[in-house]
Amino acid sequence: MRRPVPSEQRLILALGGGGFTMEPANPLLDDFVLSLVPRSEPRILFLPTASGDTTAQINAFLDRFAERNCVHEHLSLFRLREADRSLREIVLEQDIIYAGGGSMRNLLAIWRAHGLDSLLVEAWRRGTVLAGLSAGAMCWFDAGITRSSGPPEPIAGLGLLEGSLTVHADGEPERLPVWLTHVRDGTLPGGWALDDGVALLFRGLRLERAVSSRPGAGAQRVDAIAGELVRHRLPVALLGEEPRAGLAGDDDAVRELRRVRLLRQGFSGRRE
Amino acid sequence: MEKDSSVLDDYALSLAGSERPRVCFLPTASGDADHYVVRFYRRFSAGCEASHVSLFRRDQGTGGVEDNLATHLLEQDLIYVGGGNVVSMLGAWRAHGLDGILRKAWRRGIVLCGPSAGSLCWFDQALSAFHGAPRPIRGLGLLPYSNCVHYDAEPARREEYHRSVAEGMRGGFAVEDRVALHFSATKLARVVSSRVGAAAYRVELRPRGGVRETRLPAECLLERRPESPSRVLEEPPAAPPASAPAVGVAA
Numbered sequence: 001m002r003r004p005v006p007s008e009q010r011l012i013l014a015l016g017g018g019g020f021t022m023e024p025a026n027p028l029l030d031d032f033v034l035s036l037v038p039r040s041e042p043r044i045l046f047l048p049t050a051s052g053d054t055t056a057q058i059n060a061f062l063d064r065f066a067e068r069n070c071v072h073e074h075l076s077l078f079r080l081r082e083a084d085r086s087l088r089e090i091v092l093e094q095d096i097i098y099a100g101g102g103s104m105r106n107l108l109a110i111w112r113a114h115g116l117d118s119l120l121v122e123a124w125r126r127g128t129v130l131a132g133l134s135a136g137a138m139c140w141f142d143a144g145i146t147r148s149s150g151p152p153e154p155i156a157g158l159g160l161l162e163g164s165l166t167v168h169a170d171g172e173p174e175r176l177p178v179w180l181t182h183v184r185d186g187t188l189p190g191g192w193a194l195d196d197g198v199a200l201l202f203r204g205l206r207l208e209r210a211v212s213s214r215p216g217a218g219a220q221r222v223d224a225i226a227g228e229l230v231r232h233r234l235p236v237a238l239l240g241e242e243p244r245a246g247l248a249g250d251d252d253a254v255r256e257l258r259r260v261r262l263l264r265q266g267f268s269g270r271r272e
Numbered sequence: 273m274e275k276d277s278s279v280l281d282d283y284a285l286s287l288a289g290s291e292r293p294r295v296c297f298l299p300t301a302s303g304d305a306d307h308y309v310v311r312f313y314r315r316f317s318a319g320c321e322a323s324h325v326s327l328f329r330r331d332q333g334t335g336g337v338e339d340n341l342a343t344h345l346l347e348q349d350l351i352y353v354g355g356g357n358v359v360s361m362l363g364a365w366r367a368h369g370l371d372g373i374l375r376k377a378w379r380r381g382i383v384l385c386g387p388s389a390g391s392l393c394w395f396d397q398a399l400s401a402f403h404g405a406p407r408p409i410r411g412l413g414l415l416p417y418s419n420c421v422h423y424d425a426e427p428a429r430r431e432e433y434h435r436s437v438a439e440g441m442r443g444g445f446a447v448e449d450r451v452a453l454h455f456s457a458t459k460l461a462r463v464v465s466s467r468v469g470a471a472a473y474r475v476e477l478r479p480r481g482g483v484r485e486t487r488l489p490a491e492c493l494l495e496r497r498p499e500s501p502s503r504v505l506e507e508p509p510a511a512p513p514a515s516a517p518a519v520g521v522a523a
Contacts, residue, residue: 052303052328078303078357080403087403103328106364113363147331149368 005127007204011036012140012160015133016167016194018213020064021057021100022133028213028239029199030064033096033131042095046074049110050102050135053078057100077110091119096129099136104155105148107135117158124160134167141165143188145179152178154188161202164191171196183224190223198236210236273315277466279493280452281315284385288349296348297324300364301356301389304328308354327364342373351377353386353393358400359409361389371412378414388421395419397441399433406432408441415458418444423473425449433475434483443476451490465490
């Protein structure tokens with residue numbers, strides 16, 4: 001099992017939407033997740049808890065990762081009988097843990113009921129990359145905006161990252177005004193609003209960069225200063241165009257392979 | 273919801289005391305699995321006002337049922353809790369305030385029932401063996417006992433339950449598959465079954481140490497059906513005025 005790593009080696013990738021459950025024909029964000037680990041075959045664990053462990057999400061995960069250079073598995077807390085190791089063993093041996101979308105309230109409640117929340121914090125401290133979309137992205141922050149009970153409302157997260165996050169800013173526009181209202185009146189800390197297809201990469205507690213799988217998708221930082229909202233648009237790098245997509249220094253062969261796969265899967269979202 | 277027999281479901285319905293009972297299904301322990309919801313409607317929609325509440329799909333607002341969980345659940349005659357993972361279910365319930373709503377429902381006389389996880393949850397303590405070694409968990413505590421299900425189906429279960437009780441878990445009831453415990457308020461009223469020769473067991477600590485197990489033979493609901501098909505329907509045990517029966521079914 002790994003030892004704790006210094007803060008600057010702790011990575012979290014928070015997706016406002018996108019990845020294998022939302023973009024079956026666009027693997028850019030998922031390939032970016034894999035590229036964050038400097039190993040030829042990273043171990044990646046999918047947590048579909050927020051959806052109630054639907055087979056649809058699990059199948060989408062398999063479709064995406066089964067043929068990529070990784071060792072993949074999923075952990076269904078509703079079908080734990082299938083698991084042959086303790087939760088601790090399963091969680092702490094991963095390079096990447098990827099949380100799916102769904103009900104953030106259920107996600108956190110069920111993680112806590114099984115003690116998974118503290119295992120995930122421990123994994124992060126030991127250098128496992130934490131990734132996820134929607135509920136699976138907001139959960140790492142102090143707070144998010146959930147529709148777990150119907151109408152959008154604030155909800156506390158695990159608090160690994162400071163500030164609040166709201167997701168699907170373009171795809172589910174009813175969340176954003178609720179978030180802005182709460183940031184303005186101080187009931188939520190300032191934070192980020194992400195469109196579908198945009199992901200924020202945090203190194204330790206610091207935002208390192210914003211990347212995207214779709215041209216035109218944006219991200220903004222919002223804070224309340226003296227009761228007024230101050231909004232900044234963040235620069236977002238479109239993936240698939242950069243000379244170096246990842247941080248781990250892929251060799252040319254791996255990059256070439258990913259490029260070929262991209263073309264085969266008919267990705268059509270390239271910027272002119 | 274046994275695949276080949278509906279007598280336990282019919283028995284639960286008979287306790288609801290209504291011609292066309294309102295029955296709500298909570299499939300939380302399965303992660304709101306679609307196939308389970310379908311099975312529920314197949315079994316119950318003919319004779320009942322059937323509905324279900326999905327705690328994972330509340331953002332999709334299915335037909336207004338979930339706008340107000342409390343109002344909807346407190347209008348039911350019977351609340352049917354599906355099987356699955358009891359730890360996940362209780363976690364999700366508490367997060368949505370369902371634990372308090374179900375307690376209130378029980379006090380108002382709404383019949384609560386369910387198999388497996390849907391049985392364990394009503395007790396103060398339960399033996400959960402969903403993953404790894406069986407371990408004691410806390411239920412909602414409506415019934416001041418412990419509960420152990422699948423007592424015959426999983427051979428290690430008896431030993432584990434006895435050990436747990438010896439080590440401080442409160443005494444309670446172990447139940448074989450296809451056997452249901454019917455509680456009136458917090459008192460065991462009947463033990464019924466959809467299988468001949470099945471039983472439940474009272475398991476408790478002896479005053480001077482050691483565990484005592486008493487076999488409680490189940491009345492088989494199948495056997496009596498041909499000669500007195502409606503006897504159960506005609507003679508439900510009198511429900512006490514203050515609180516209602518909760519049925520724990522292990523199927």
